[in-house]
Amino acid sequence: MDRTAWVLNETELRAWLQDLIAGERTVVAPVAEDGVVVYRPLAAAGQAVLEPRGKARWSPKEFLFPRTEALYSYSFKGDAVAITDPPRPERPQVLFGVRSCDAAGLARLDEIFLSGRTDPLYAARREATTVVTAGCAAADPECFCTAVGGSPVGEEAADLQLVPLDGGWLLRVLSGKGEALVGEAAAGWSAPPAESGERVAALEREVAAQIGRNPVPQEWAKVLEGGFASPSWDRLAAHCLGCSICAYVCPSCSCFDMNHEANAWCGEQCRSWDACTFVPFTLHASGHNPRATRGGRYRQRVLHKFAFTAEGEAHFRCVGCGRCVALCPAGLDISQIVTAAAAAIQEEGADAAR
Amino acid sequence: MSDLQTSAVRHAGAAAVPDGWQPQIVALVCNWCTYTGADMAGTTRLEYPATVRMVRFPCTGRMSPLMILRAFEQGADGVLVSGCHPGDCHYVQGNLVARRRFTIFRSLMDFLGIDLRRLHFAWVSAAEGHKWARVVKDVSAAVTAAGPLPRPPAADGWEGPALPAAEGDGPEEISAADAEALRDHLRRTAAELLESGRAGVVIGHRRGSLPGRLVPVMAATAAECRELEWGEGALNNLVTYAATALQRAEKAALVVKACELHALTGLIREGQVARERLLLVGLQCPGVRPEGALAAKCLGCSGAPHPACDLLLTPAGVSEGGSGAAAPAADTDDARDRQIAAIESLPAGERWLYWQRQFARCLRCYACRAVCPLCYCSTCVADKHRPQWVPTTIDARGNGVWNVVRAMHLAGRCTGCDECARVCPADIRLDLINRKLALEVERHFGAAGLEPGEKAALVDFRMEDPEEFIL
Ligand code: SF4
Ligand code: SF4
Numbered sequence: 021m022d023r024t025a026w027v028l029n030e031t032e033l034r035a036w037l038q039d040l041i042a043g044e045r046t047v048v049a050p051v052a053e054d055g056v057v058v059y060r061p062l063a064a065a066g067q068a069v070l071e072p073r074g075k076a077r078w079s080p081k082e083f084l085f086p087r088t089e090a091l092y093s094y095s096f097k098g099d100a101v102a103i104t105d106p107p108r109p110e111r112p113q114v115l116f117g118v119r120s121c122d123a124a125g126l127a128r129l130d131e132i133f134l135s136g137r138t139d140p141l142y143a144a145r146r147e148a149t150t151v152v153t154a155g156c157a158a159a160d161p162e163c164f165c166t167a168v169g170g171s172p173v174g175e176e177a178a179d180l181q182l183v184p185l186d187g188g189w190l191l192r193v194l195s196g197k198g199e200a201l202v203g204e205a206a207a208g209w210s211a212p213p214a215e216s217g218e219r220v221a222a223l224e225r226e227v228a229a230q231i232g233r234n235p236v237p238q239e240w241a242k243v244l245e246g247g248f249a250s251p252s253w254d255r256l257a258a259h260c261l262g263c264s265i266c267a268y269v270c271p272s273c274s275c276f277d278m279n280h281e282a283n284a285w286c287g288e289q290c291r292s293w294d295a296c297t298f299v300p301f302t303l304h305a306s307g308h309n310p311r312a313t314r315g316g317r318y319r320q321r322v323l324h325k326f327a328f329t330a331e332g333e334a335h336f337r338c339v340g341c342g343r344c345v346a347l348c349p350a351g352l353d354i355s356q357i358v359t360a361a362a363a364a365i366q367e368e369g370a371d372a373a374r
Numbered sequence: 375m376s377d378l379q380t381s382a383v384r385h386a387g388a389a390a391v392p393d394g395w396q397p398q399i400v401a402l403v404c405n406w407c408t409y410t411g412a413d414m415a416g417t418t419r420l421e422y423p424a425t426v427r428m429v430r431f432p433c434t435g436r437m438s439p440l441m442i443l444r445a446f447e448q449g450a451d452g453v454l455v456s457g458c459h460p461g462d463c464h465y466v467q468g469n470l471v472a473r474r475r476f477t478i479f480r481s482l483m484d485f486l487g488i489d490l491r492r493l494h495f496a497w498v499s500a501a502e503g504h505k506w507a508r509v510v511k512d513v514s515a516a517v518t519a520a521g522p523l524p525r526p527p528a529a530d531g532w533e534g535p536a537l538p539a540a541e542g543d544g545p546e547e548i549s550a551a552d553a554e555a556l557r558d559h560l561r562r563t564a565a566e567l568l569e570s571g572r573a574g575v576v577i578g579h580r581r582g583s584l585p586g587r588l589v590p591v592m593a594a595t596a597a598e599c600r601e602l603e604w605g606e607g608a609l610n611n612l613v614t615y616a617a618t619a620l621q622r623a624e625k626a627a628l629v630v631k632a633c634e635l636h637a638l639t640g641l642i643r644e645g646q647v648a649r650e651r652l653l654l655v656g657l658q659c660p661g662v663r664p665e666g667a668l669a670a671k672c673l674g675c676s677g678a679p680h681p682a683c684d685l686l687l688t689p690a691g692v693s694e695g696g697s698g699a700a701a702p703a704a705d706t707d708d709a710r711d712r713q714i715a716a717i718e719s720l721p722a723g724e725r726w727l728y729w730q731r732q733f734a735r736c737l738r739c740y741a742c743r744a745v746c747p748l749c750y751c752s753t754c755v756a757d758k759h760r761p762q763w764v765p766t767t768i769d770a771r772g773n774g775v776w777n778v779v780r781a782m783h784l785a786g787r788c789t790g791c792d793e794c795a796r797v798c799p800a801d802i803r804l805d806l807i808n809r810k811l812a813l814e815v816e817r818h819f820g821a822a823g824l825e826p827g828e829k830a831a832l833v834d835f836r837m838e839d840p841e842e843f844i845l
């Protein structure tokens with residue numbers, strides 16, 4: 021694609037953001053709420069937290085895959101039952117200032133919800149969404165995007181990309197949707213410095229060097245899957261407490277549960293987030309639970325991030341945002357556990373061969 | 375047919391109070407007294423407003439705050455709970471236990487900013503048809519004055535109240551040399567415990583993958599003992615791991631801070647762990663720093679190891695403890711109390727906004743439950759679905775119910791370790807809610823009964839418990 025780019029200072033960026041908010045789109049950006057930075061629809065450009073580094077507490081996936089949504093609602097009147105579809109979510113939205121890892125997470129969700137049988141609600145939201153990413157000028161201690169094939173200035177799933185440069189922002193068009201979002205606004209913006217491409221590459225190297233974790237080799241997908249029965253899972257997950265912080269803050273976790281929320285007269289069939297680390301997640305009606313142990317449940321999480329892939333996919337589902345590492349109450353670190361599990365499994369294999 | 379609507383429908387409704395609007399009040403009544411009393415009012419042809427829908431229970435003791443919350447969640451404008459007078463309970467003491475529970479629940483709802491005109495309790499006997507009519511009249515008038523239950527407010531962009539900073543002195547600093555000595559004592563002691571067979575596993579802390587952060591470890595080998603660490607990053611309350619460790623070994627040694635010992639007392643009192651299977655290793659504590667700053671619970675703490683521990687580790691050395699001395703009164707002048715007071719000074723509407731916005735962030739990750747040493751139910755009420763009391767929806771329907779129910783289940787049992795608030799990814803001030811409830815329990819029922827032989831305040835009762843709020 022023909023790449024167009026500009027440099028914007030803080031004032032120009034906020035002015036553009038304000039114009040976007042005034043338009044017919046919902047603009048979602050990181051906002052500080054009671055001291056915690058979360059993605060929220062903006063009422064004013066000033067609310068947005070646009071920093072050269074740092075992440076929102078959790079990913080923006082809820083704007084495509086809501087925590088809870090009604091798939092249909094129903095009501096009874098006498099013997100008659102009325103069933104209503106939810107309105108098609110068509111309102112255009114902009115996800116503004118999302119980090120590259122979060123955008124990559126959206127690409128992972130696309131693989132789940134748009135391949136095979138397309139999820140109509142997700143598809144409608146995705147269609148109406150434009151993604152403006154914000155690259156990182158520094159990595160936080162938990163970040164490891166580069167270890168899983170990502171980049172602090174990655175372009176996956178981005179329609180437009182902001183890159184922090186000299187206290188301002190380089191804005192690059194990466195898709196037709198992005199181009200349309202900029203539209204006429206670019207009239208007053210300045211052209212980027214000639215060497216901006218080189219500068220972005222330098223930034224990428226600089227941030228990558230701050231990330232102290234080794235790349236996870238793609239071959240480990242097979243190793244880990246082959247080690248499904250390894251006793252190491254129980255050991256590695258011994259301290260997991262079985263909450264779901266990891267899944268709910270994760271940009272690429274996509275599991276859900278279905279439940280009726282109803283009274284005697286009307287109700288909704290709701291789809292709500294759920295997580296493989298919860299005991300009831302796989303609990304059968306009979307009372308049998310095929311994932312009866314902590315180790316078995318945590319193994320599912322690791323394998324779904326690093327091993328199980330659809331045919332033709334050659335990347336991990338973990339995008340290395342490090343949120344689960346930073347927020348795990350017991351301090352479990354998925355990147356360390358993957359390394360330890362692969363090592364243990366390879367060792368067991370070698371022992372067996374001897 | 376009832377005209378109760380789902381909250382979803384109601385919340386989409388008009389904001390203005392429509393002409394001729396009448397409140398919908400759900401009355402939870404006991405079968406033996408109030409239900410019969412209401413029947414008597416009917417057969418006596420007494421007149422009272424048709425605003426109340428009754429739900430019959432065997433006993434007020436069977437009524438849980440959950441049921442009140444669900445009534446509100448389903449769109450009720452007010453709730454009335456009514457049963458036998460104290461001393462008249464068909465099951466002897468059901469209403470006396472309920473009275474304590476509702477006393478605390480009412481305080482909690484007030485703290486969260488619910489208009490108390492919507493929530494009422496009454497004793498109405500089988501013979502008191504007239505009283506029932508009067509109570510319904512009074513309650514209807516109060517709920518009518520409060521108006522329709524407001525839809526969840528949008529607090530977007532609201533700055534929120536400025537809470538005073540939690541200030542105070544923490545424990546004395548431990549010098550680098552002393553810290554090293556302490557760590558060496560810890561590692562050596564742990565190895566000796568394993569070797570001598572006094573413990574099959576040592577629950578302690580080791581270095582994590584993030585700078586400054588220590589993580590829990592159940593050490594079972596000498597090599598693992600050599601990795602034990604101690605310091606400001608030792609955030610986890612390891613009492614949470616006691617039951618897991620005891621599945622692996624007959625005896626477990628547990629590294630505890632003074633502030634965590636109460637949680638263990640709670641577990642012993644509730645029959646969850648046997649004291650004799652645990653060996654408590656108390657260490658001189660430098661205070662913990664979850665996000666750089668000293669945790670609020672550490673302000674005002676000396677950091678000295680608790681004398682009731684079996685082994686006491688200070689930089690000076692290792693000594694045998696095990697004096698039965700009661701825990702130091704940690705409940706005086708808590709730094710969190712000033713923040714609680716600041717919230718209480720807000721108008722009810724603002725308190726409601728303050729808490730509703732926090733509950734709206736709740737992801738229902740249940741990490742608060744997972745880290746809590748006292749949340750040990752094998753199946754949490756939030757995971758039960760026959761019937762399903764807590765909506766699974768991660769929105770206003772489910773979140774408020776979840777957060778309030780958990781707080782109530784910990785009321786009188788929570789020991790203020792603040793683990794739930796530390797791990798909450800949504801930064802919900804669970805610490806303030808728990809602390810507020812602890813204060814209320816103490817105010818109404820005296821010291822919170824945290825000794826091994828005592829009963830937790832909310833499963834206990836006295837005939838003369840206060841009840842000014844009951845009609
Ligand atoms: S698994 Fe953890 S590090 Fe990987 S994308 Fe999910 S939250 Fe981020
Ligand atoms: S409150 Fe607990 S963590 Fe804080 S200094 Fe005291 S013993 Fe240590």
Ligand code: SF4
Nearest residue numbers: 736737739740742798
């Ligand atoms: S830890 Fe926080 S976000 Fe998670 S369920 Fe508890 S209150 Fe909700």
Ligand code: SF4
Nearest residue numbers: 746788789791792794
């Ligand atoms: S409710 Fe929170 S503060 Fe209380 S004991 Fe449980 S984790 Fe600790």
